[in-house]
Amino acid sequence: MKKRVASPIVLLGSRLLSPYIMVFGLYVIFHGHYSPGGGFQGGTLLAASLLLIRISSGRRISRIQFSDYLTTPLAVVGVLIYFGTGLVALFAGGYFLDYGQLPIPGLDGAELRYWGILIIELGIGLTVMAVLVSIFDDMVRGEDE
Amino acid sequence: MLTTAIIALEADDLLIAVVMLTIFSFLNALLFTTMGAVDVGFTEAVVGAGVTGILLVVAIYQTTYETVD
Numbered sequence: 001m002k003k004r005v006a007s008p009i010v011l012l013g014s015r016l017l018s019p020y021i022m023v024f025g026l027y028v029i030f031h032g033h034y035s036p037g038g039g040f041q042g043g044t045l046l047a048a049s050l051l052l053i054r055i056s057s058g059r060r061i062s063r064i065q066f067s068d069y070l071t072t073p074l075a076v077v078g079v080l081i082y083f084g085t086g087l088v089a090l091f092a093g094g095y096f097l098d099y100g101q102l103p104i105p106g107l108d109g110a111e112l113r114y115w116g117i118l119i120i121e122l123g124i125g126l127t128v129m130a131v132l133v134s135i136f137d138d139m140v141r142g143e144d145e
Numbered sequence: 146m147l148t149t150a151i152i153a154l155e156a157d158d159l160l161i162a163v164v165m166l167t168i169f170s171f172l173n174a175l176l177f178t179t180m181g182a183v184d185v186g187f188t189e190a191v192v193g194a195g196v197t198g199i200l201l202v203v204a205i206y207q208t209t210y211e212t213v214d
Binding site: 028035036038040041044045047048051055132135136139140 | 151181184187191192195196199200202203204207
């Protein structure tokens with residue numbers, strides 16, 4: 001947003017609120033196996049905590065927290081985590097995204113599926129967070145230039 | 146919930162419409178949670194009441210506040 005004086009009260013409130021939203025988003029991602037939630041909701045919560053700082057402060061402060069040229073590489077890394085896990089399971093002898101075939105030593109079938117879903121959801125959450133922040137940055141950048 | 150939907154459709158100020166749409170989305174999430182679909186309600190609360198409101202407010206800041214029809 002351009003040419004608006006940043007209120008210190010609003011900035012302090014969103015600075016207090018944003019880390020708790022971020023911690024809750026990480027909790028939702030990491031507990032997505034046996035409670036409601038998962039990669040999409042957790043990634044959206046992470047994006048909401050970033051967008052809160054981006055709305056309440058200007059571009060200069062929000063660039064210190066999370067630069068806008070980081071969004072597209074992080075989205076690509078998330079997609080590569082997802083498809084990489086699927087393709088590793090495919091080449092290890094199973095189907096695509098067949099978590100039971102992941103070649104991680106020392107784990108049996110149930111634990112393999114547990115960790116496979118966790119890795120998949122980390123990728124999904126990273127991609128959703130980066131893409132939502134990227135959409136916001138593109139909309140605001142159209143205003144500034 | 147129906148009241149907020151009608152206000153969101155009939156308001157002339159678009160910021161009022163966006164806020165009413167967010168309240169509608171939040172009540173919808175509460176309804177989903179009450180009916181047992183916690184996952185759907187969670188998604189609705191996060192996406193509908195959070196990110197959509199932010200993106201619509203940004204869109205309003207780039208265009209106009211008032212409807213023309």
